[in-house]
Amino acid sequence: MAARFPTLQRLLLPLAAAVSFSLGAHAAEPPIKVGLVAALSGQSAKSGEALTRGLTMAINEVNAKGGVLGRQLELVRRDDESNPSKGMLAARELVQREKVTVLFGGLDTPVSLAIVPLANQMKVPFMGIWAAGTKITENGAADNYVFRVSAVDELVDEALVKYGVDNGMKKPGMILINNPWGESNEAGFKRALEKRGLANAGVERIQDSDLDVVPQLTRLKNAGADTLLMVGNVGPSAQVVKSLDRMGWDVPVVSHWGPAGGRFGELAGPNASRVHFIQTYVFTDHNSAKGDALLAALKAAYPQIKTLADVTPAVGIANAYDALHLAALAIEKAGSTEGKAVRDGFYAIGDYDGLIKHYQQPFTTTKHDALGPEDYLFTHFVNDQIVPLKAKE
Amino acid sequence: MFTAAIISGLGLGSMYALLALGFHLTYVVSRTVNFAQGSAMMVGAVLGYTFSITWNWPLWLALPATLSLCALYGLVIERCLVRPFHSRGSQAWLMATVAAGILVDNLALFTFGKEPRQFDSSLAHLNIDLFGSNVGAQQLLIPLAGAAIALVLFLVRRYTRLGKVLEACVQNPKAAMLMGINVNRVVAIAFAVSTVFAAIAGLLIAPLFSVSAEMGMLFGLKAFAVAILGGITSAGGVFAAGLLFGLAEALITLYFGSAFTQIVTFALVILALATRPNGLFGSQALVKV
Numbered sequence: 001m002a003a004r005f006p007t008l009q010r011l012l013l014p015l016a017a018a019v020s021f022s023l024g025a026h027a028a029e030p031p032i033k034v035g036l037v038a039a040l041s042g043q044s045a046k047s048g049e050a051l052t053r054g055l056t057m058a059i060n061e062v063n064a065k066g067g068v069l070g071r072q073l074e075l076v077r078r079d080d081e082s083n084p085s086k087g088m089l090a091a092r093e094l095v096q097r098e099k100v101t102v103l104f105g106g107l108d109t110p111v112s113l114a115i116v117p118l119a120n121q122m123k124v125p126f127m128g129i130w131a132a133g134t135k136i137t138e139n140g141a142a143d144n145y146v147f148r149v150s151a152v153d154e155l156v157d158e159a160l161v162k163y164g165v166d167n168g169m170k171k172p173g174m175i176l177i178n179n180p181w182g183e184s185n186e187a188g189f190k191r192a193l194e195k196r197g198l199a200n201a202g203v204e205r206i207q208d209s210d211l212d213v214v215p216q217l218t219r220l221k222n223a224g225a226d227t228l229l230m231v232g233n234v235g236p237s238a239q240v241v242k243s244l245d246r247m248g249w250d251v252p253v254v255s256h257w258g259p260a261g262g263r264f265g266e267l268a269g270p271n272a273s274r275v276h277f278i279q280t281y282v283f284t285d286h287n288s289a290k291g292d293a294l295l296a297a298l299k300a301a302y303p304q305i306k307t308l309a310d311v312t313p314a315v316g317i318a319n320a321y322d323a324l325h326l327a328a329l330a331i332e333k334a335g336s337t338e339g340k341a342v343r344d345g346f347y348a349i350g351d352y353d354g355l356i357k358h359y360q361q362p363f364t365t366t367k368h369d370a371l372g373p374e375d376y377l378f379t380h381f382v383n384d385q386i387v388p389l390k391a392k393e
Numbered sequence: 394m395f396t397a398a399i400i401s402g403l404g405l406g407s408m409y410a411l412l413a414l415g416f417h418l419t420y421v422v423s424r425t426v427n428f429a430q431g432s433a434m435m436v437g438a439v440l441g442y443t444f445s446i447t448w449n450w451p452l453w454l455a456l457p458a459t460l461s462l463c464a465l466y467g468l469v470i471e472r473c474l475v476r477p478f479h480s481r482g483s484q485a486w487l488m489a490t491v492a493a494g495i496l497v498d499n500l501a502l503f504t505f506g507k508e509p510r511q512f513d514s515s516l517a518h519l520n521i522d523l524f525g526s527n528v529g530a531q532q533l534l535i536p537l538a539g540a541a542i543a544l545v546l547f548l549v550r551r552y553t554r555l556g557k558v559l560e561a562c563v564q565n566p567k568a569a570m571l572m573g574i575n576v577n578r579v580v581a582i583a584f585a586v587s588t589v590f591a592a593i594a595g596l597l598i599a600p601l602f603s604v605s606a607e608m609g610m611l612f613g614l615k616a617f618a619v620a621i622l623g624g625i626t627s628a629g630g631v632f633a634a635g636l637l638f639g640l641a642e643a644l645i646t647l648y649f650g651s652a653f654t655q656i657v658t659f660a661l662v663i664l665a666l667a668t669r670p671n672g673l674f675g676s677q678a679l680v681k682v
Contacts, residue, residue: 042607045507178651205651209611211408211602212401212532215646235509235603242601246520247397248527266511267603269518 031074032067032337034059034327035094037087037115038106038130040079044233046262047107050313051129052077054320055104057297062324068331073324076100080111087111088118095124101337102127102327104320107261109133109153109181119145123339125346127327129319132156132256133184137368145343147363149323149356149370150315151280153181156256157188159278159373164227164254165196173201173225175216175240177232177258185231185256201225206236213243221249230255230275237275238267245271252276260313265384272381279379280371281318281356282386283311290355294321309384322354326362326370396524398647399640404532404601406639407539410632411594412616413623414546415587417631420620421563423580425475425486427467429494430591431613435606436497437463437592438599439505442512459596460589466497467588471581494613501606509608514600535597536636542593543632550628559583622662624675634673638662 036055040048052075059073067073076098080087087108094100095118103119103126105112112131119126120141128136128148137148164172174189176182186203193200201223204216217240220228230240230253237259244251255277265272283295285308298317299305311317329352331337334345352359362370378389412434416426427433440462444455474489519530550556561569562579570576595609602608615638623634641661646654665673 041502042507202650209608211405211598212643214401215398215643216651218397218647219650235605238511238603245518246527246529246532248520262508263510267509269511269513 029071031072032069032331033074033076033098033100034102034104034324035091035098035100036075036077036104036106037080037090037094037111038077038104039082039108039111040077042082044082044107044261047130047313047316048077048079050316051104051106051320053298053302054129054317055324057294057301057317058321058324058328060297060301062328068328069335069337073328080106080108082108082111084108084110084114088114091115091118091126092122095119095122100124101331101339101342104129104323104327105136106130107316109136109184110179112136113180116146117141123343125327125330125339125343127323129323130316133181134188135184144368145339147346147368147370149326149362150319151257151278151371151376152369153184153256154188154191155369155373156278156376157185158192159376160229160254160256161189161192161196161198162373163276163378164229164252165198167227167252167254169198169227169252169254171199171201171224172227172229172254173220173223174203174229175206175213175220175232176203176230177236178205178207182231189229206232206240208233208235210236210239212246213239214247217243217247217249221247221251225251227251228253231258232256233258234262234264234267238264238269238272241268241271241275244274245269250274257313257315259381260315260379260386262313263384265381268381274380276378276380276389278376279386279388280315280375280377282377282379282388283308283314284388288355290353294355307385312384312386314386318355322356322359322370325354326352326359395647397528398643400523400528400532400536402640402643403636404535404639405642406636407536408594408598408612408635409616409619409638410635411539411542411590412612413620413631413635414543414628415590416617416620417623417625417628418546418583418587418590419471419580420625422559422566422576422583423475423479425479426490426617426620426625427470427475427584427587428487428490428613428617429470429497430587430616431609431611432494432497432501433463433466433588433591433609434595434612435501435609436466436588437595438512438604438608439501439595439606440592441596441599442510442604443505446510446512456596460592463588463592464585467585468581470588471584475584476577476580494610498606498610505604505606507606509603509605512599512604529601531597531600535601538593538597539632539635542590543628546628555582618659618662622665622672624669624672627672627674630672630674637673 038048038051055075063072078090105128107130109131116139126146128150130150132151132153134154137146201220253275255275257277259277329349330342330345333348334341346363357375379386412430415430420426440459444450444458474493475486478485520527558574562576566576619635619638620631623631641658642654645657
């Protein structure tokens with residue numbers, strides 16, 4: 001009896017181990033980590049909050065359906081404080097220590113541009129979900145790991161100039177933020193104007209600390225500007241509107257999406273609505289079924305969201321939401337979390353019915369931007385809410 | 394157009410001048426400056442916003458409450474961060490006041506919030522036609538208020554007992570102490586007044602700009618450049634330098650474009666200091682041996 005028990009034990013042990021392994025495999029499988037490097041503090045903190053919300057909502061949906069490759073997704077966030085070197089350090093830490101499978105970027109083009117070479121060198125897919133700098137995806141690397149679900153400066157500039165021309169613009173003046181984002185758009189505007197044989201009335205710079213933009217605007221007015229093409233974040237854009245009010249200059253303002261990043265309606269005052277700016281998505285009273293479902297989920301998850309005015313900036317939420325779903329599809333296609341396989345997985349995505357649009361092969365080896373000018377919509381502020389403009393308004 | 398630029402420059406210049414007068418005041422009585430002046434300006438605007446907009450206090454209550462708290466801020470800086478080091482002959486007060494500014498900016502970031510807010514004022518929406526140019530009433534108020542404060546400072550220093558006490562401390566602190574003047578108290582008052590000046594600047598520009606935790610840093614830096622440019626020992630010189638700096642910024646932007654504003658303005662500051670090392674209106678300090 002004593003001799004038979006060990007024999008039975010020897011037989012049963014591997015069986016028990018196999019059973020427990022197969023039962024426990026699912027629970028023990030570590031989550032697939034995705035990283036976010038964005039401004040979580042400072043003046044652009046609201047953008048980081050919107051991106052977090054969009055990613056979290058999408059991750060919840062993916063996880064509720066069983067995750068990716070049978071594993072749950074987990075978001076790991078780092079604050080870049082809108083500082084390129086801090087962003088680069090954070091990205092390196094997320095890749096090397098946290099072993100993230102896909103890295104998502106934030107609002108600031110300079111930060112994303114700093115992360116691009118790192119992502120290409122470490123062969124980890126880097127997904128831009130806000131920063132619009134053209135060179136982020138068109139970075140010249142032979143082996144490009146950078147994708148984007150967001151606007152692209154050069155295409156935005158083309159769309160803004162087209163919108164201006166459609167509304168009677170003949171000689172625009174440019175009022176641009178004094179940083180690489182402003183420079184990138186200056187080049188784009190000039191190309192778009194040149195294409196149409198239009199001259200410009202000059203280029204003026206604004207800074208975050210500018211108290212009064214009247215001198216810059218006066219130069220543009222004296223040079224005969226009939227429309228202003230504006231690129232700047234919330235603060236400087238609001239200063240432009242307030243200075244226009246002081247001058248009593250009623251000129252149309254066509255803008256990149258900077259005003260959407262905060263309390264533009266409050267900062268710019270009653271004339272905030274004169275600024276027409278582009279967005280990739282806006283929540284309204286009449287959304288698609290997907291939009292309504294996401295809005296309901298956001299309200300449930302974040303009790304501070306009560307009205308449509310509380311889901312700004314919607315671009316951050318929407319871009320992040322669609323980008324996460326596309327990344328999940330890419331990992332699924334890759335069948336692994338290995339960087340190159342996931343990168344190729346992005347190319348293999350066929351159709352995906354997203355929040356912003358219905359994507360049809362969103363990425364190819366020569367096209368790393370999922371959105372184009374046809375996906376941009378023009379909006380303006382009405383009180384504190386971003387509202388789509390009707391065509392030719 | 395020219396008038397608008399002049400008014401804009403004078404308004405901006407008065408802001409720099411008010412902050413720079415704070416540097417001047419503490420320097421002449423104690424040979425120290427408060428590098429947290431920029432943050433004191435932000436504290437003034439943030440407290441003013443919180444009291445009058447968030448808590449809906451009437452102006453007669455919000456204004457004195459803001460200025461009193463800012464004076465208290467100046468007193469704390471002097472007592473805790475300047476006096477302990479300065480009395481031991483250490484220069485560490487310099488770094489301590491810089492650190493205090495950063496600390497307070499970040500505290501404001503956590504408490505007031507990360508987003509800039511609009512401090513609305515009816516004056517900010519009122520435009521006046523001046524020599525054919527549209528000028529905001531708030532913009533006119535800023536240089537007027539700045540000049541009035543500078544005038545009050547001048548009159549107090551020249552005609553009041555406090556002014557005489559201050560002059561005594563400026564000329565010879567040790568002799569003043571032997572005459573029974575509490576020099577420490579005079580220095581503390583100078584720090585309190587300097588932060589009140591900064592708070593007034595913050596309250597005046599808030600309706601034109603926006604209120605945020607990070608609004609004071611660049612202003613503080615430019616104001617220090619103004620104080621050095623004017624000759625930090627001369628109150629009139631500091632005020633004039635502030636106006637000149639503001640005018641230079643506005644006119645350079647108007648005639649050469651904004652790309653050149655900072656380059657040309659600071660190049661002019663360097664040029665001025667190279668030719669007049671004690672500032673445009675300062676004189677070389679005589680050291681008795």
